[in-house]
Amino acid sequence: MSxxxxxxxxxxxxxxxxxxxxxxxxxxxxxxxxxxxxxILSVPELRLLSRNEAIGILSGQEGGRLVxxxxxxxxxxxxxxxxxxxxxxxxxxxxAVTGGELPLEDIIELEQEALAETGNIIxxxxxxTIANQLQRTLKMSLPxxxxxxxxxxxELEPPPExxxxxxxxxxxxxxxxxxxxxxxxxxxxxxxxxxxKGLLADYIHRTTGEPTxxxxxxx
Amino acid sequence: MTYQILIVxxxxxxxMAVIKALNAxxxxxTRVEATNAEEALALAKQSPPDIAxxxxxxxxxxxxxxxxDFRALNPDMPVAVISAxxxxxxxxxxxxxxxxxxxxxxxQDALEGFLASAVERLKAAGK
Numbered sequence: 001m002s003x004x005x006x007x008x009x010x011x012x013x014x015x016x017x018x019x020x021x022x023x024x025x026x027x028x029x030x031x032x033x034x035x036x037x038x039x040i041l042s043v044p045e046l047r048l049l050s051r052n053e054a055i056g057i058l059s060g061q062e063g064g065r066l067v068x069x070x071x072x073x074x075x076x077x078x079x080x081x082x083x084x085x086x087x088x089x090x091x092x093x094x095x096a097v098t099g100g101e102l103p104l105e106d107i108i109e110l111e112q113e114a115l116a117e118t119g120n121i122i123x124x125x126x127x128x129t130i131a132n133q134l135q136r137t138l139k140m141s142l143p144x145x146x147x148x149x150x151x152x153x154x155e156l157e158p159p160p161e162x163x164x165x166x167x168x169x170x171x172x173x174x175x176x177x178x179x180x181x182x183x184x185x186x187x188x189x190x191x192x193x194x195x196x197k198g199l200l201a202d203y204i205h206r207t208t209g210e211p212t213x214x215x216x217x218x219x
Numbered sequence: 220m221t222y223q224i225l226i227v228x229x230x231x232x233x234x235m236a237v238i239k240a241l242n243a244x245x246x247x248x249t250r251v252e253a254t255n256a257e258e259a260l261a262l263a264k265q266s267p268p269d270i271a272x273x274x275x276x277x278x279x280x281x282x283x284x285x286x287x288d289f290r291a292l293n294p295d296m297p298v299a300v301i302s303a304x305x306x307x308x309x310x311x312x313x314x315x316x317x318x319x320x321x322x323x324x325x326x327q328d329a330l331e332g333f334l335a336s337a338v339e340r341l342k343a344a345g346k
Contacts, residue, residue: 011232018230021276022323025303038308042276133324207324208235209242 007193008048012200015207017046019130020169020184027125031118031175035097040174041122043184047168051154054166054185058084058150068146068153069119073127075138076195079188081127082146082153083119083171089180090115096178116143122171126184134199153185165193222341223249225268227259227285228301229277233323237272240327244334256280260288267293269346270337272330273318275302275309283309286318295344297337301325 008016020043028041049057058066065087072080085093094107094114102110120143131138146153154164167186174180188196205211224241228234234252241250251268253259255277263271271289275282282300289298300313303323313320319336321329 014230015232018232022303025276025305025323029305032306032308038306044278204232207232207239209239210235 007197008200011204012197013046013048015200015204016130016167016196017043019133019203020046020126022133023126023129024122024171026129027122030121030125031097034121035099035175037175040172042172043169044172045170049166049168051164051166054168055150055154057168058153058183064149066148066150066153067115068148069115069123070144070146070153070156071120071123072141073138075131076134076136076199077138077188077192079186079192080156081123081187082185083123083182084153084185085180085182087147089182092178093118093173093180096175096180112145115145119143119145123184134203136199154187164188165190220338220342221245221247221249222269222338223251223266225251225253225259225263225271227253227256227271227277227282228274229254230274233274233301233325236325237330240325240330243327244331256282256285256288259285260292263289263292267296269296269341270334271296271298272321273298273300274323275300275304275313283312283316283318286313286316290317295340295346297333297340299333299337 024041024043028039031039066084067087067090068082068084070080070082090111091107094111097114097118098107098110123143124140127138127140165188167188169184171182171184173182226234226237238250241248251262251266253262256279259273273282273285282302286298286300289296294317298318299321300318301321301323302309305322310320319333321333
């Protein structure tokens with residue numbers, strides 16, 4: 001499916017991965033200020049997938065249940081972004097963010113708020129960096145916590161008008177001696193993917209001085 | 220005086236961005252590219268570079284580990300670790316590895332400053 005959706009070429013995917021990594025590095029700096037300790041965040045891999053492929057990966061997770069921080073973005077590119085962790089890891093994440101010294105009942109009480117805040121920092125870090133580097137503005141909604149087994153995250157209202165593209169990113173997160181692997185999922189419709197492709201071509205042209213194939217990069 | 224500079228980054232775009240800046244600053248220098256630490260070390264042993272620019276965040280061994288390897292290989296070689304990760308721990312670790320730290324996205328001005336001090340250092344070492 002990624003071949004059929006292969007509307008982003010190798011260099012455009014490389015540019016997007018680079019932008020996302022710059023974004024999560026900035027998010028790591030914000031989280032570091034919060035936890036007063038080094039935070040490691042990286043996105044080693046980015047893939048364009050079909051909905052079913054993405055659901056298949058998420059469904060293969062340990063324990064099955066997932067928790068997601070969900071935000072909607074609007075601008076030249078419209079869509080949704082979700083930061084997804086196995087539910088078994090969400091309390092670990094909250095422990096890491098809150099310093100790991102709180103009793104369990106406090107951690108459970110804080111879970112929703114801490115997840116929303118952490119997700120907001122990471123997702124905003126990614127999308128704001130992408131938007132800034134692409135010289136565009138994106139408006140982000142407030143974070144919302146969702147729970148489920150995967151498929152529900154791809155059926156949120158309102159449905160896209162012209163088909164979904166799923167951008168699937170693996171994210172490694174380590175702090176307070178805890179390693180947490182999760183995913184960032186960006187859902188865009190096809191016109192947004194086309195707009196993103198054009199903006200990436202312009203960005204590559206500005207960054208490297210070389211036009212990309214198939215684009216009038218100066219446009 | 221021309222120098223050989225080794226650019227190590229798993230992102231082709233990031234390497235292209237460095238080369239664009241080098242074309243403006245030192246078009247006569249020789250550039251060698253590597254996509255990971257292992258490839259970079261093999262190249263450095265085969266044809267020792269004068270200067271290295273190393274991405275921090277790479278699959279496999281990261282840029283800090285590679286900077287340490289370069290230091291063991293040639294303590295006089297100026298090395299810069301490039302990263303958007305501006306956490307003080309990362310900047311301090313780069314310094315401990317004997318490397319400069321350059322923020323990503325890399326600007327021509329930042330690269331120019333690092334290369335000027337690198338050239339001074341190489342000249343002082345008689346290179």
